Amino acid sequence: MEVGKLVAVIGDEDTVTGFLLAGVGHRTAQGSNFLVVKGDTKLQQVEEAFKAFTTRDDVGIILINQHVANDIRHVLKDYNATIPTVLEIPSKEHPYDPEQDYIMQRVNMFLGGGT
Template sequence: MIGDDDTITGMLLAGCGNVDEKRNSNFLVVDAKTSHAQIEEAFNKFTKDPRISILVINQYIAHEMRGTLDKWAELGEKRPAILEVPSKEHPYEKALDPVYQRTKLLLGLRD
């Protein structure tokens, strides 16, 4: 998981987080002090971890690192699945959702 404090807290309460004995976690809390490099480092770490099947990321964070996500998708990787979710402070924007855009194109839908 890569997300804001509220999203990560909710996922942890749902039992989705893990911190091992070496203090390695499967989540990154992003705030104003988190650098783009830190986010990319976590993304690369999580996408290479064979134990992770779904990577949940806030949509606004995914939008900020769209180039990295696009490069990863171009590699044809199927695992983990990337799930972009809205956050409390940044509501869902269908124009930024690549799954919605592909579905809209496939079905010939208009906004």
């Protein structure tokens, strides 16, 4: 029997809590599949969590609040693997802006509609 992959979440407290309540959370002795980003969370910690999630075999999707993704945009631009797939999502305080989403920019480019 094949085991499914996890969804990892990097975001503000409301976003991560919502996904944990929906059953996305997974915690083991080695760590968890989520990171709550607060005002005092160091940028290096967010970058390390993202890099760790991208190298895990059990993670299939990484959900990241767009405002957090903007803080580590330099890391996201260097990431080009298909799995895990990175999806930028809005938060309660920050609406989604497709102009800032690197994936949407690449899709636009491939479809001939953008720079």
